[in-house]
Amino acid sequence: MAGDPTKVDPIHQFHINTLIPIEVGGYDISFTNSSLLMVISVVLAGGFLFLATSSRGIVPGRAQSISEILYEFIASMLRDSAGSQGMKFFPFVFTLFMFILVANLLGMFPYFITVTSHLIVTAALAVVVFLMVLIAGLWRNGLGFFKLFVPSGIPVVLMPLVVAIEVISFLTRPISHSVRLFANMLAGHITLKVFSGFVVSLTSMGAVGFVGAILPLGMAVGLTALEFLIAFLQAYVFAMLTCIYINDAIHPGH
Amino acid sequence: MGRTLPQLDWVGPTNYVARDFAGKQAVSLDRGRNSRVVERTVEVKQGKIPVLVGLRPVNDEEFERRRRRLDEALAERRPQRQADEQQGRKGSAAGYAVALRLSSEFIAGILVGTGIGWLIDRLAGTSPWGLIIFFLLGFCAGVLNVLRSAGLVAEPGTKSADGEGSSGKHE
Known part of the structure; x- marks a missing residue:
């Protein structure tokens, strides 16, 4: 920013500020604005669902309808991709979905940091999913889980090559899983900020600038709507991929 | 009567x-x-x-039977709905999302392959062969990822009969 109010730094919104400095054993585990937003996300998602489901009317109210739609949405997604056995993982998938959805939507507030626009956050979520699939797969199927890497109907000669490629492909999952969410949120917020920056810079140039600023302002408004869609879509995509991976943990055979 | x-x-x-x-x-x-x-x-x-x-x-069995009947009836209509959704998703924002998805899949394959090769070299002292071989394998895995992500190759773990259903929803 450097003191110049007409220059807008599109990266500044991702800056992490320490709110309560904490250091344990040489590691910086301070409570930051990102941590605060995560706590708010958890409290909002949990609180909303708790309040919405507390009345339990047969004819649902508005809040209860929303929570029922969310439940049905994730439950049918999980059942479709992982079968009824996959419903054991429903609390996990639903928690992930709600957390990412609320965090993405909170990121749309001005001055709020978008926690999912940091690779470390999405990577942590993706690694949790990856490890859970690995552990659950080994737990349920034992060594049979490794059948996942051996496609059926492959000539023996090609087997080592194919298995190596399948193993690498499996290991790439947490990367593409996390990068997809992170990159979408980051790119969307930067674009939004750049167009808003145009509006600010142009209006400081006087009358001509005011007229010229109409176009980027329209873009910014449109992009905001698009960002809300992406906020939902990316939470959906993250949960969907989790469901697909969970299916592999349950049914590794071919 | x-x-x-x-x-x-x-x-x-x-x-x-x-x-x-x-x-x-x-x-x-x-x-x-x-x-x-x-x-x-x-x-x-x-x-x-x-x-x-x-x-x-009063009757759980009866209830279960009715539920299955409803599921069957719904299943008949479901492919139609999915096709509609895919049609609607072909906007400009969707194209950008697909580009991001496919590129991240491809790059992830190469990164992981190269990383494994580098680790093997470091541990076994076979430099540079591990890096070269696993870079190429990573490249293959990246291509495989992209093809899977685009729904051109079946997912692992899905049978070919229902493979179409899951690959279509992969976004």
């Missing part, structure tokens, strides 16, 4: 009927001639106002 019986869509555990149906006979429409006695009615209240009068679900 001289008198006309009251007609119901289906005399089942969750069908709500008028209060005075209790203990009377009713005809279900989807089974044609099959008529049954309405077993017992129950009132559902919200606060003090009775909102629904109906049959208590």
Whole structure:
């Protein structure tokens, strides 16, 4: 920013500020604005669902309808991709979905940091999913889980090559899983900020600038709507991929 | 069969009927001639106002059977709905999302392959062969990832019969 109010730094919104400095054993585990937003996300998602489901009317109210739609949405997604056995993982998938959805939507507030626009956050979520699939797969199927890497109907000669490629492909999952969410949120917020920056810079140039600023302002408004869609879509995509991976943990055979 | 019986869509555990149906006979429409006695009615209240009068679900088996029937009926309509969604998703924002997805899949393959090769070299001292071989394998894995992500190759773990269903929803 450097003191110049007409220059807008599109990266500044991702800056992490320490709110309560904490250091344990040489590691910086301070409570930051990102941590605060995560706590708010958890409290909002949990609180909303708790309040919405507390009345339990047969004819649902508005809040209860929303929570029922969310439940049905994730439950049918999980059942479709992982079968009824996959419903054991429903609390996990639903928690992930709600957390990412609320965090993405909170990121749309001005001055709020978008926690999912940091690779470390999405990577942590993706690694949790990856490890859970690995552990659950080994737990349920034992060594049979490794059948996942051996496609059926492959000539023996090609087997080592194919298995190596399948193993690498499996290991790439947490990367593409996390990068997809992170990159979408980051790119969307930067674009939004750049167009808003145009509006600010142009209006400081006087009358001509005011007229010229109409176009980027329209873009910014449109992009905001698009960002809300992406906020939902990316939470959906993250949960969907989790469901697909969970299916592999349950049914590794071919 | 001289008198006309009251007609119901289906005399089942969750069908709500008028209060005075209790203990009377009713005809279900989807089974044609099959008529049954309405077993017992129950009132559902919200606060003090009775909102629904109906049959208590007495038979779990019957309920399960009905649920499966509904699932089958819904399954018939589902592919149509998916196709519609995919049609609608072909906007400009969708193209950008697909580009991001495919590129991240490809780059992830190369990164992981190279990383494994580098680790093997470091541990076994086979430099540079591990790096070279695993870079190429990573490249293959990246291509495989992209093809899978685009729905051109079946996912691992899905049978070819239902592979189409899951690859279509992969976004």
